[in-house]
Amino acid sequence: MQLTYILELLKPTKRKENIFLNNIAEVVKNRQAVAAKLKAGETNLSSADFKEINLPAAVKNQNIREVKAFHKLFLKSGSDKDNIEFKANQPICYNNQNYTIDHHIISIPFYTTKCQRFAFPVKQTERFEKLQQHIDSGCKLGKACLFYKRGKWYFAVTIKIAVKKNTNSNLMGIDIGLRQFAVASVKTHRGKEINCQFHNGKQAGFIRKKYRMLRRKLGQSKKVKAIKNINDKEQRWMTDLNHKISRQLINLAVQEQVGTIIMENLENIRNTAKSLNRADRNIHSWTFYQLQQFIEYKAELAGIKVEYINPKYTSQSCSKCNKVKKSNRKANLYSCECGNHIHADLNASRNIANKYLEQQSA
Numbered sequence: 001m002q003l004t005y006i007l008e009l010l011k012p013t014k015r016k017e018n019i020f021l022n023n024i025a026e027v028v029k030n031r032q033a034v035a036a037k038l039k040a041g042e043t044n045l046s047s048a049d050f051k052e053i054n055l056p057a058a059v060k061n062q063n064i065r066e067v068k069a070f071h072k073l074f075l076k077s078g079s080d081k082d083n084i085e086f087k088a089n090q091p092i093c094y095n096n097q098n099y100t101i102d103h104h105i106i107s108i109p110f111y112t113t114k115c116q117r118f119a120f121p122v123k124q125t126e127r128f129e130k131l132q133q134h135i136d137s138g139c140k141l142g143k144a145c146l147f148y149k150r151g152k153w154y155f156a157v158t159i160k161i162a163v164k165k166n167t168n169s170n171l172m173g174i175d176i177g178l179r180q181f182a183v184a185s186v187k188t189h190r191g192k193e194i195n196c197q198f199h200n201g202k203q204a205g206f207i208r209k210k211y212r213m214l215r216r217k218l219g220q221s222k223k224v225k226a227i228k229n230i231n232d233k234e235q236r237w238m239t240d241l242n243h244k245i246s247r248q249l250i251n252l253a254v255q256e257q258v259g260t261i262i263m264e265n266l267e268n269i270r271n272t273a274k275s276l277n278r279a280d281r282n283i284h285s286w287t288f289y290q291l292q293q294f295i296e297y298k299a300e301l302a303g304i305k306v307e308y309i310n311p312k313y314t315s316q317s318c319s320k321c322n323k324v325k326k327s328n329r330k331a332n333l334y335s336c337e338c339g340n341h342i343h344a345d346l347n348a349s350r351n352i353a354n355k356y357l358e359q360q361s362a
């Protein structure tokens, strides 16, 4: 699988920073020029077609590759815009032939008055240590980008990692929802539950309420920028929470020797969120989708397979006797005549695992 490591550069000198910024301005020009040629039907492009642009040839070639990919997406999107427009803050991208990482020093080419290599130290973080370990063990580096965000410079490096799938037979069903963010049921391949884990959504609900109130207050005075800041803050907070939840779920999966994680495809999440207003529903489907993505990629790293099942009846049916009865579910409790009285979301996560087992034996 491919991973991206985002490394923070130690603060560059003003002189180097100016070189970065000048090159970024040229990247914007270059990308726009490539897009114009693609629109005109010229597809056989090389760095020689952009002599007036002051960038190393390697960067121009990478721009051509990037813009070609963007152009395909642009055509697919059916946009009514005339062509792709590139914003002022473009990343400078390099393929793996054009940068080196030597201990904590990155070396990349720029254009000053000619093409020149510069070396930059990166912050020595845990993340960097991990990347170094992958490099030392022979993993192949891919594309990398230099970019600027909120006053800091970063170098994003992609690396291909070989992960061995484990052959464990235990399963983990995960139910993602509103009251409980995520509930996991760990089962053996015979269907016996050996562990479970709850991630309460209460704190998230509280935080969301706080941001909603802030937005409402501002809404009356129409401070668009301030509202956007609040939205960004809320999103960062949710992203952080999703990272924590997914990490804990995968830790449990590793501890319990899980070979397969099973989740519902997202349709169901939209249905359970029917009672909410539209803005809230959008936030929910976004955070749920993100949580699934985080679980998926952390599982892959741990060699755990991820499968999706059709969510039909997973919250209405009894995980013990299989009877489907909507009224058995009342808020947090699932209560069946057969004597099954459990947390409704745990019931759902058991059903998710059961459903997969049934499919396997069918």
Ligand SMILES: [Zn+2]
Pocket (backbone or CB within 6 Å): 318, 319, 320, 321, 322, 323, 336, 337, 338, 339, 340
């Ligand atoms: Zn029952």
